[in-house]
Amino acid sequence: MGKVEVFPLEGIPEVRKGSDLAGLVLDGARRSGLRLAEGDVVVFKQKVVSKAEGRVVRLEEVRPSVRAKRLARAEGKDPRLMELILQESVRVVRRGHGVVITETRQGFVCANSGVDQSNVGRGLACLLPEDSDMSAQRLRKALESRSGLRLAVVVTDTFGRPWRNGQTDVAIGCSGIDPLVSYRGKADRFGYALRVTEPAVADEIAGAAELVMGKLERIPVAIVRGVRYSRGEAGAKALKMDPAKDLFR
Numbered sequence: 001m002g003k004v005e006v007f008p009l010e011g012i013p014e015v016r017k018g019s020d021l022a023g024l025v026l027d028g029a030r031r032s033g034l035r036l037a038e039g040d041v042v043v044f045k046q047k048v049v050s051k052a053e054g055r056v057v058r059l060e061e062v063r064p065s066v067r068a069k070r071l072a073r074a075e076g077k078d079p080r081l082m083e084l085i086l087q088e089s090v091r092v093v094r095r096g097h098g099v100v101i102t103e104t105r106q107g108f109v110c111a112n113s114g115v116d117q118s119n120v121g122r123g124l125a126c127l128l129p130e131d132s133d134m135s136a137q138r139l140r141k142a143l144e145s146r147s148g149l150r151l152a153v154v155v156t157d158t159f160g161r162p163w164r165n166g167q168t169d170v171a172i173g174c175s176g177i178d179p180l181v182s183y184r185g186k187a188d189r190f191g192y193a194l195r196v197t198e199p200a201v202a203d204e205i206a207g208a209a210e211l212v213m214g215k216l217e218r219i220p221v222a223i224v225r226g227v228r229y230s231r232g233e234a235g236a237k238a239l240k241m242d243p244a245k246d247l248f249r
Contacts, residue, residue, distance in 0.1 A: 099111060134173075
C-alpha cells in the first residue's frame with residue numbers, strides 16, 4: 001500500500017429531488033481543478049443521495065400510529081418522527097435513554113432507522129435510500145460513462161458502534177469495489193495462519209472521507225485516491241453480519 005489521498009469536493013450546490021449527482025460531481029471537480037483518475041473512489045454522503053432520490057418527508061404529512069405515540073412518549077421524541085422510524089424498520093432492537101436502535105428494511109442496525117432531521121430544513125426528515133447499493137451502482141455507471149474512467153462509489157452514513165463511544169461514517173452502499181478484504185488462510189511474518197482477519201475496506205474509506213467532509217462544512221462528496229482494492233459488486237450488504245453468527249441477537 002502506497003500513499004492514500006483524500007480530496008474534499010467543495011462547491012456542490014443544494015441537492016433536490018431529481019438532481020444529477022454525477023453531473024454535479026464532474027462539474028465540481030472541473031471548477032476546483034481536481035481531475036478524476038483511474039481507480040478513484042467517489043464517496044457520497046447518504047443525505048445528498050437521499051435528497052436526489054426524493055427520500056425527504058414533510059413531518060406535517062405524517063400520521064403517527066398508536067404504537068408510535070406510545071414509544072414517542074416513552075423516549076421523548078416527536079410522534080411523527082417515531083412513526084417514520086417504525087415504518088423504516090423491521091424490528092426495534094433496543095430502546096432507552098431517548099435512543100431507539102432498530103434494524104432497517106435494508107438490514108442495517110442503527111439509531112432511528114437512519115431517519116435524520118439535520119441539514120434538510122425545518123419540518124423535514126430524511127430517510128435512507130431504498131437500496132443504497134443500487135444507488136451506488138447507478139452513480140458509478142453514470143460517472144464512468146461520462147468520464148471514461150473505471151471508478152468505485154461508496155455511499156456513507158454516520159453510525160454509532162457497540163462497545164465504543166462516538167460515531168463514525170461507514171459504508172451503507174458501494175459499487176465497483178469489494179467491501180471486504182480477506183486475509184483468511186494467509187500467514188503472517190511469524191508463520192501464523194490468519195483465520196478471521198477481514199478488513200472492511202469500504203468502511204475504512206468512509207471514515208477517511210469523513211475527515212475532510214465533516215458534519216457542518218457542507219461538503220457532501222470526497223475523492224479517495226491510492227487505495228488498493230478489488231473490483232466487485234458484492235455491495236455493502238456483504239458487511240452485514242449473518243444473523244446465525246450474531247452473538248448479540
